[in-house]
Amino acid sequence: MILALWHAAPVIQLRTVRDEELTADELAELRAFLNAAYDHEFGDEDWRHARGGSHVLGLVGAELVAHAAVVPRNLRSGSRVWRTGYVEAVGVRQDQRGHGHGRTVMLKAAEHLRATYELGALSAGPQNWPFYERLGWLRWTGPTFVEVRGEQRRTAEDDGEVFVLPTPATGEFDRTEPLVCEWRSGDAW
Template structure:
Protein backbone atom coordinates (compact mmCIF):
# COMPACT_ATOMS: atom_id res chain seq x y z
CA UNK A 1 0.00 0.00 0.00
CA UNK A 2 1.32 3.44 -0.87
CA UNK A 3 1.57 6.22 1.69
CA UNK A 4 -1.27 8.71 1.58
CA UNK A 5 -0.70 12.14 0.09
CA UNK A 6 -1.58 14.88 2.62
CA UNK A 7 -2.07 18.38 1.25
CA UNK A 8 -4.13 21.50 1.84
CA UNK A 9 -6.89 22.29 -0.65
CA UNK A 10 -4.81 25.25 -1.89
CA UNK A 11 -1.95 22.89 -2.79
CA UNK A 12 -4.04 20.58 -4.98
CA UNK A 13 -4.35 21.10 -8.72
CA UNK A 14 -7.73 21.74 -10.30
CA UNK A 15 -7.56 18.29 -11.90
CA UNK A 16 -6.90 16.61 -8.52
CA UNK A 17 -9.79 18.52 -6.94
CA UNK A 18 -12.07 17.55 -9.83
CA UNK A 19 -10.97 13.91 -9.51
CA UNK A 20 -11.61 14.04 -5.75
CA UNK A 21 -15.08 15.49 -6.24
CA UNK A 22 -15.98 12.84 -8.83
CA UNK A 23 -14.46 10.10 -6.67
CA UNK A 24 -16.56 11.09 -3.65
CA UNK A 25 -19.72 11.15 -5.72
CA UNK A 26 -18.96 7.57 -6.81
CA UNK A 27 -17.91 6.46 -3.30
CA UNK A 28 -21.20 7.77 -1.89
CA UNK A 29 -23.27 6.16 -4.69
CA UNK A 30 -24.24 9.52 -6.19
CA UNK A 31 -25.32 10.97 -2.83
CA UNK A 32 -22.54 13.56 -2.43
CA UNK A 33 -23.87 16.99 -3.35
CA UNK A 34 -22.40 20.45 -3.69
CA UNK A 35 -22.89 21.27 0.01
CA UNK A 36 -21.12 18.02 0.96
CA UNK A 37 -18.22 19.01 -1.29
CA UNK A 38 -18.15 22.52 0.24
CA UNK A 39 -17.81 20.90 3.68
CA UNK A 40 -14.86 18.82 2.43
CA UNK A 41 -12.63 21.59 1.04
CA UNK A 42 -10.62 24.31 2.75
CA UNK A 43 -8.58 22.01 4.96
CA UNK A 44 -6.20 19.09 4.69
CA UNK A 45 -6.96 16.33 2.17
CA UNK A 46 -5.69 12.79 2.53
CA UNK A 47 -5.50 11.04 -0.84
CA UNK A 48 -4.65 7.42 -1.65
CA UNK A 49 -3.48 6.67 -5.18
CA UNK A 50 -2.78 3.51 -7.13
CA UNK A 51 -0.75 4.85 -10.00
CA UNK A 52 -2.89 7.62 -11.48
CA UNK A 53 -6.14 6.25 -9.98
CA UNK A 54 -7.57 7.82 -6.84
CA UNK A 55 -8.73 4.99 -4.56
CA UNK A 56 -9.29 6.83 -1.27
CA UNK A 57 -10.07 10.28 0.11
CA UNK A 58 -10.63 11.96 3.47
CA UNK A 59 -10.26 15.52 4.68
CA UNK A 60 -9.91 17.42 7.94
CA UNK A 61 -11.46 20.88 8.05
CA UNK A 62 -11.44 23.37 10.89
CA UNK A 63 -14.65 23.98 12.81
CA UNK A 64 -15.44 25.53 16.15
CA UNK A 65 -17.22 23.48 18.78
CA UNK A 66 -18.59 24.47 22.15
CA UNK A 67 -18.28 21.99 24.97
CA UNK A 68 -20.77 23.60 27.31
CA UNK A 69 -19.54 27.20 27.12
CA UNK A 70 -15.91 26.27 26.33
CA UNK A 71 -14.81 26.94 22.72
CA UNK A 72 -12.63 24.30 21.08
CA UNK A 73 -10.82 24.15 17.73
CA UNK A 74 -12.03 21.01 16.06
CA UNK A 75 -10.50 19.05 13.21
CA UNK A 76 -13.69 17.79 11.60
CA UNK A 77 -13.32 14.75 9.35
CA UNK A 78 -15.28 14.84 6.09
CA UNK A 79 -15.46 13.01 2.78
CA UNK A 80 -14.05 9.65 3.86
CA UNK A 81 -14.32 7.09 1.11
CA UNK A 82 -12.50 4.14 -0.42
CA UNK A 83 -13.19 2.86 -3.91
CA UNK A 84 -15.63 -0.06 -3.66
CA UNK A 85 -13.25 -2.63 -5.16
CA UNK A 86 -10.48 -1.63 -2.73
CA UNK A 87 -12.46 -1.79 0.53
CA UNK A 88 -11.45 -4.20 3.27
CA UNK A 89 -7.73 -3.90 2.54
CA UNK A 90 -6.69 -1.36 5.19
CA UNK A 91 -7.09 1.75 3.03
CA UNK A 92 -9.71 3.28 5.32
CA UNK A 93 -7.37 2.81 8.27
CA UNK A 94 -4.51 4.47 6.37
CA UNK A 95 -6.74 7.45 5.55
CA UNK A 96 -7.84 7.78 9.15
CA UNK A 97 -4.31 7.42 10.56
CA UNK A 98 -3.27 10.45 8.50
CA UNK A 99 -6.39 12.38 9.59
CA UNK A 100 -5.67 11.56 13.23
CA UNK A 101 -2.10 12.90 12.91
CA UNK A 102 -3.48 16.17 11.52
CA UNK A 103 -5.99 16.43 14.36
CA UNK A 104 -3.41 15.66 17.06
CA UNK A 105 -0.98 18.29 15.80
CA UNK A 106 -3.39 21.14 15.06
CA UNK A 107 -6.65 20.85 17.03
CA UNK A 108 -8.17 20.49 20.48
CA UNK A 109 -10.25 17.52 19.35
CA UNK A 110 -11.37 15.63 16.29
CA UNK A 111 -15.00 14.92 15.44
CA UNK A 112 -17.07 13.36 12.70
CA UNK A 113 -20.61 12.32 12.00
CA UNK A 114 -20.78 8.69 11.02
CA UNK A 115 -23.05 6.36 9.14
CA UNK A 116 -23.75 2.83 10.33
CA UNK A 117 -21.32 1.57 7.68
CA UNK A 118 -18.43 3.71 8.94
CA UNK A 119 -18.91 3.28 12.68
CA UNK A 120 -16.97 0.03 13.00
CA UNK A 121 -13.87 1.45 11.30
CA UNK A 122 -13.80 4.55 13.50
CA UNK A 123 -14.45 2.73 16.77
CA UNK A 124 -11.75 0.16 15.95
CA UNK A 125 -9.26 3.03 15.65
CA UNK A 126 -10.08 4.52 19.06
CA UNK A 127 -12.69 7.10 18.10
CA UNK A 128 -15.34 7.33 20.81
CA UNK A 129 -19.04 8.00 20.80
CA UNK A 130 -20.10 11.43 22.05
CA UNK A 131 -22.61 10.55 24.77
CA UNK A 132 -23.96 14.00 25.56
CA UNK A 133 -26.57 16.01 23.69
CA UNK A 134 -25.63 17.69 20.42
CA UNK A 135 -26.73 21.02 19.02
CA UNK A 136 -25.81 23.67 16.47
CA UNK A 137 -25.11 27.37 16.96
CA UNK A 138 -27.62 28.48 14.30
CA UNK A 139 -28.52 32.06 13.33
CA UNK A 140 -31.43 31.87 15.79
CA UNK A 141 -29.21 30.60 18.64
CA UNK A 142 -28.37 27.16 19.97
CA UNK A 143 -30.69 24.56 18.42
CA UNK A 144 -30.69 20.94 19.64
CA UNK A 145 -29.86 18.27 17.02
CA UNK A 146 -31.26 15.12 18.70
CA UNK A 147 -31.25 13.29 15.35
CA UNK A 148 -27.44 13.38 15.54
CA UNK A 149 -27.18 12.07 19.10
CA UNK A 150 -25.45 8.70 18.97
CA UNK A 151 -23.89 9.43 15.58
CA UNK A 152 -21.11 11.87 16.50
CA UNK A 153 -17.70 10.43 17.28
CA UNK A 154 -14.68 12.23 18.71
CA UNK A 155 -10.90 11.86 18.91
CA UNK A 156 -9.07 13.23 21.93
CA UNK A 157 -6.14 15.41 20.98
CA UNK A 158 -4.66 16.34 24.34
CA UNK A 159 -7.50 18.48 25.71
CA UNK A 160 -9.46 16.84 28.54
CA UNK A 161 -13.06 16.26 27.44
CA UNK A 162 -16.25 15.21 29.17
CA UNK A 163 -18.05 13.19 26.47
CA UNK A 164 -21.30 13.35 28.44
CA UNK A 165 -21.52 17.15 28.21
CA UNK A 166 -23.38 19.18 25.62
CA UNK A 167 -21.50 19.59 22.31
CA UNK A 168 -22.45 22.39 19.94
CA UNK A 169 -21.08 22.72 16.40
CA UNK A 170 -20.80 25.91 14.37
CA UNK A 171 -23.37 26.74 11.70
CA UNK A 172 -23.00 25.81 8.03
CA UNK A 173 -25.32 25.14 5.12
CA UNK A 174 -26.60 21.62 4.50
CA UNK A 175 -25.94 18.96 7.09
CA UNK A 176 -24.66 20.83 10.16
CA UNK A 177 -23.00 17.71 11.51
Protein backbone atom coordinates in the same frame (compact mmCIF):
# COMPACT_ATOMS: atom_id res chain seq x y z
CA MET B 1 -0.59 -24.30 -2.00
CA ILE B 2 -1.61 -21.80 0.69
CA LEU B 3 0.79 -19.19 -0.65
CA ALA B 4 -0.79 -19.49 -4.09
CA LEU B 5 -4.13 -18.38 -2.59
CA TRP B 6 -2.73 -15.37 -0.75
CA HIS B 7 -2.84 -12.04 -2.56
CA ALA B 8 -1.04 -9.04 -1.12
CA ALA B 9 -3.04 -5.85 -0.85
CA PRO B 10 -1.84 -3.09 -3.16
CA VAL B 11 0.65 -0.77 -1.49
CA ILE B 12 -0.93 2.56 -0.69
CA GLN B 13 1.01 5.82 -0.68
CA LEU B 14 -0.30 8.75 1.33
CA ARG B 15 -0.25 12.42 0.42
CA THR B 16 -1.61 15.18 2.67
CA VAL B 17 -2.33 18.46 0.90
CA ARG B 18 -4.13 21.66 1.73
CA ASP B 19 -7.20 22.40 -0.34
CA GLU B 20 -5.60 25.42 -2.03
CA GLU B 21 -2.64 23.29 -3.18
CA LEU B 22 -4.85 21.21 -5.47
CA THR B 23 -5.23 22.28 -9.08
CA ALA B 24 -8.62 22.70 -10.70
CA ASP B 25 -8.10 19.37 -12.49
CA GLU B 26 -7.17 17.61 -9.24
CA LEU B 27 -10.23 19.06 -7.51
CA ALA B 28 -12.45 17.87 -10.37
CA GLU B 29 -10.87 14.40 -10.15
CA LEU B 30 -11.39 14.35 -6.38
CA ARG B 31 -15.04 15.41 -6.72
CA ALA B 32 -15.66 12.66 -9.31
CA PHE B 33 -13.88 10.13 -7.07
CA LEU B 34 -16.07 11.04 -4.08
CA ASN B 35 -19.23 10.95 -6.15
CA ALA B 36 -18.40 7.40 -7.28
CA ALA B 37 -17.31 6.33 -3.76
CA TYR B 38 -20.65 7.54 -2.40
CA ASP B 39 -22.68 5.75 -5.10
CA HIS B 40 -23.40 9.04 -6.89
CA GLU B 41 -24.99 10.58 -3.79
CA PHE B 42 -22.21 13.03 -2.96
CA GLY B 43 -23.96 16.38 -3.40
CA ASP B 44 -22.85 20.00 -3.67
CA GLU B 45 -23.18 20.61 0.10
CA ASP B 46 -21.13 17.48 0.83
CA TRP B 47 -18.44 18.86 -1.48
CA ARG B 48 -18.53 22.29 0.21
CA HIS B 49 -18.16 20.60 3.61
CA ALA B 50 -15.06 18.73 2.39
CA ARG B 51 -13.33 21.91 1.23
CA GLY B 52 -11.25 24.52 3.04
CA GLY B 53 -8.91 22.29 5.01
CA SER B 54 -6.60 19.41 4.21
CA HIS B 55 -7.04 16.23 2.22
CA VAL B 56 -5.43 12.88 2.96
CA LEU B 57 -5.13 11.13 -0.37
CA GLY B 58 -4.46 7.41 -0.63
CA LEU B 59 -2.85 6.44 -3.92
CA VAL B 60 -2.01 3.08 -5.47
CA GLY B 61 0.41 3.98 -8.21
CA ALA B 62 -1.05 7.15 -9.70
CA GLU B 63 -4.65 6.13 -8.94
CA LEU B 64 -6.64 7.74 -6.13
CA VAL B 65 -8.17 4.91 -4.07
CA ALA B 66 -9.00 6.51 -0.68
CA HIS B 67 -9.65 9.95 0.77
CA ALA B 68 -10.46 11.83 3.98
CA ALA B 69 -10.82 15.59 4.39
CA VAL B 70 -10.04 17.48 7.61
CA VAL B 71 -11.67 20.90 7.80
CA PRO B 72 -11.49 23.47 10.60
CA ARG B 73 -14.54 23.98 12.80
CA ASN B 74 -15.24 25.10 16.35
CA LEU B 75 -17.06 22.80 18.76
CA ARG B 76 -18.18 23.84 22.21
CA SER B 77 -19.13 22.02 25.38
CA GLY B 78 -19.93 24.15 28.41
CA SER B 79 -17.45 27.04 28.51
CA ARG B 80 -14.82 25.16 26.48
CA VAL B 81 -14.43 25.88 22.76
CA TRP B 82 -12.15 23.54 20.82
CA ARG B 83 -10.41 24.39 17.57
CA THR B 84 -11.52 21.20 15.88
CA GLY B 85 -10.42 19.26 12.84
CA TYR B 86 -13.66 17.88 11.46
CA VAL B 87 -13.37 14.82 9.23
CA GLU B 88 -15.49 14.79 6.09
CA ALA B 89 -15.77 12.81 2.86
CA VAL B 90 -14.11 9.57 3.93
CA GLY B 91 -14.27 7.32 0.91
CA VAL B 92 -12.62 4.32 -0.70
CA ARG B 93 -12.93 3.37 -4.36
CA GLN B 94 -15.36 0.47 -4.59
CA ASP B 95 -12.92 -1.96 -6.22
CA GLN B 96 -10.32 -1.19 -3.52
CA ARG B 97 -12.49 -1.82 -0.46
CA GLY B 98 -11.44 -4.47 2.02
CA HIS B 99 -7.71 -3.79 1.66
CA GLY B 100 -7.40 -1.51 4.71
CA HIS B 101 -7.09 1.69 2.67
CA GLY B 102 -9.82 3.47 4.64
CA ARG B 103 -8.06 2.56 7.89
CA THR B 104 -4.70 3.75 6.54
CA VAL B 105 -6.13 7.10 5.41
CA MET B 106 -7.92 7.59 8.74
CA LEU B 107 -4.77 6.82 10.73
CA LYS B 108 -2.94 9.48 8.72
CA ALA B 109 -5.83 11.92 9.28
CA ALA B 110 -5.59 11.20 13.03
CA GLU B 111 -1.87 12.06 12.97
CA HIS B 112 -2.74 15.37 11.30
CA LEU B 113 -5.50 16.04 13.85
CA ARG B 114 -3.23 15.37 16.83
CA ALA B 115 -0.51 17.66 15.45
CA THR B 116 -2.78 20.51 14.35
CA TYR B 117 -6.02 20.70 16.33
CA GLU B 118 -7.35 20.70 19.88
CA LEU B 119 -9.91 18.02 19.03
CA GLY B 120 -10.89 15.76 16.16
CA ALA B 121 -14.56 15.13 15.34
CA LEU B 122 -16.77 13.48 12.76
CA SER B 123 -20.30 12.24 12.27
CA ALA B 124 -21.01 8.63 11.30
CA GLY B 125 -24.02 6.40 10.92
CA PRO B 126 -24.37 3.22 13.00
CA GLN B 127 -22.96 1.00 10.23
CA ASN B 128 -19.60 2.80 10.59
CA TRP B 129 -19.39 3.01 14.40
CA PRO B 130 -17.26 -0.15 14.84
CA PHE B 131 -14.74 1.12 12.27
CA TYR B 132 -14.18 4.43 14.06
CA GLU B 133 -14.23 2.89 17.53
CA ARG B 134 -11.46 0.44 16.50
CA LEU B 135 -9.40 3.48 15.48
CA GLY B 136 -9.78 5.08 18.93
CA TRP B 137 -12.63 7.51 18.23
CA LEU B 138 -15.06 8.07 21.12
CA ARG B 139 -18.79 8.43 20.61
CA TRP B 140 -20.22 11.62 22.13
CA THR B 141 -23.23 10.48 24.17
CA GLY B 142 -24.55 13.87 25.27
CA PRO B 143 -27.13 15.92 23.36
CA THR B 144 -26.07 17.80 20.25
CA PHE B 145 -26.93 21.34 19.17
CA VAL B 146 -26.22 23.75 16.34
CA GLU B 147 -25.79 27.47 16.99
CA VAL B 148 -27.72 29.67 14.59
CA ARG B 149 -27.30 33.46 15.03
CA GLY B 150 -26.52 33.08 18.73
CA GLU B 151 -29.37 30.64 19.41
CA GLN B 152 -28.81 26.95 20.15
CA ARG B 153 -31.10 24.53 18.34
CA ARG B 154 -31.31 20.82 19.17
CA THR B 155 -30.07 18.35 16.59
CA ALA B 156 -31.52 15.27 18.27
CA GLU B 157 -31.28 13.31 15.01
CA ASP B 158 -27.49 13.54 15.36
CA ASP B 159 -27.31 12.41 18.99
CA GLY B 160 -24.98 9.43 19.35
CA GLU B 161 -23.57 9.84 15.82
CA VAL B 162 -20.84 12.37 16.64
CA PHE B 163 -17.40 10.97 17.44
CA VAL B 164 -14.42 12.79 18.90
CA LEU B 165 -10.71 12.05 18.89
CA PRO B 166 -8.79 13.66 21.74
CA THR B 167 -5.46 15.28 20.89
CA PRO B 168 -2.65 16.35 23.23
CA ALA B 169 -4.37 19.78 23.45
CA THR B 170 -7.90 18.55 24.22
CA GLY B 171 -7.83 18.61 28.01
CA GLU B 172 -10.57 17.10 30.13
CA PHE B 173 -14.10 16.73 28.81
CA ASP B 174 -17.33 14.95 29.62
CA ARG B 175 -18.92 13.14 26.64
CA THR B 176 -22.34 13.22 28.35
CA GLU B 177 -22.50 17.04 28.27
CA PRO B 178 -24.15 19.01 25.43
CA LEU B 179 -21.97 19.53 22.33
CA VAL B 180 -22.53 22.54 20.06
CA CYS B 181 -21.32 23.18 16.50
CA GLU B 182 -21.64 26.32 14.42
CA TRP B 183 -24.29 26.47 11.71
CA ARG B 184 -23.46 25.61 8.12
CA SER B 185 -25.72 24.89 5.16
CA GLY B 186 -26.73 21.26 4.76
CA ASP B 187 -26.03 18.83 7.56
CA ALA B 188 -25.02 20.61 10.76
CA TRP B 189 -22.83 17.68 11.80
